[in-house]
Amino acid sequence: MVNSVTNLGRNGLADWLVQRVSGVVLLAYMLVVGFYLFCSGSDLSYEQWSGYFDSTFMRVFSTAAVLSIVSHAWIGLWSVSTDYLTERLMGGRATVLRLAFQAASAVVLFTYLVWGIQILWS
Amino acid sequence: MWQTVNDKRPVNLDIGTIALPITAYTSILHRVSGVFLVAGVALLFWLLGTSLDGPEGFEQAKACLASFWGKLSLWIVLVGLSYHSAAGVKHLVMDAGIGESMEGGETGAKLVLAATAVLAVLAGLWIW
Numbered sequence: 001m002v003n004s005v006t007n008l009g010r011n012g013l014a015d016w017l018v019q020r021v022s023g024v025v026l027l028a029y030m031l032v033v034g035f036y037l038f039c040s041g042s043d044l045s046y047e048q049w050s051g052y053f054d055s056t057f058m059r060v061f062s063t064a065a066v067l068s069i070v071s072h073a074w075i076g077l078w079s080v081s082t083d084y085l086t087e088r089l090m091g092g093r094a095t096v097l098r099l100a101f102q103a104a105s106a107v108v109l110f111t112y113l114v115w116g117i118q119i120l121w122s
Numbered sequence: 123m124w125q126t127v128n129d130k131r132p133v134n135l136d137i138g139t140i141a142l143p144i145t146a147y148t149s150i151l152h153r154v155s156g157v158f159l160v161a162g163v164a165l166l167f168w169l170l171g172t173s174l175d176g177p178e179g180f181e182q183a184k185a186c187l188a189s190f191w192g193k194l195s196l197w198i199v200l201v202g203l204s205y206h207s208a209a210g211v212k213h214l215v216m217d218a219g220i221g222e223s224m225e226g227g228e229t230g231a232k233l234v235l236a237a238t239a240v241l242a243v244l245a246g247l248w249i250w
Contacts, residue, residue, distance in 0.1 A: 050180075
């Protein structure tokens with residue numbers, strides 16, 4: 001049996017909503033940065049590029065994107081781990097396996113969070 | 123096995139024994155691409171961090187993207203991102219109540235695959 005004690009939003013509806021909102025934020029972010037890169041072409045200079053990410057708007061938007069990646073990935077990895085790392089599919093060790101996978105996921109995503117904030121705000 | 127009714131995640135289908143429709147494969151691919159992107163996004167973080175680290179870092183990131191393996195790695199990540207995004211948009215469309223029938227789901231799955239193919243070609247043209 002899989003208990004939902006490690007999910008992000010405490011219930012499925014909250015996770016569903018967070019997954020949608022973070023997905024839309026990331027889609028908007030990809031379109032904005034992709035459009036900028038496409039318009040700049042290959043003669044983009046360091047000054048233009050760093051100036052673009054120095055603006056308050058891009059710092060805030062990028063921070064929102066980093067937070068969205070982390071929460072979106074947590075909900076996704078949690079869903080995958082609670083669907084496949086189960087006693088039905090993995091036998092008696094499933095709970096240990098699942099919690100180990102979730103702990104490793106948390107370490108990776110926390111690293112992304114700190115890394116992203118460090119890139120944007122230092 | 124799953125004999126109890128108070129099981130929080132009861133299983134009523136053993137999907138290993140039935141033929142799966144195209145929607146099942148695109149759904150599984152959505153998950154696979156998502157797990158892949160957890161690793162793939164590290165390349166994007168590295169590129170962003172290095173390119174913003176100073177003029178030398180910017181040149182280093184540019185040099186990485188000028189190499190064959192740099193281009194190929196970025197292309198693979200962008201293809202994963204394209205598929206995952208297209209499948210995500212399909213979810214939003216279905217959340218709005220559009221394409222929820224079996225035929226609608228199959229059309230949606232095919233549109234997601236077609237959109238990914240187009241985006242993969244566009245990303246390739248852009249990178250090379």
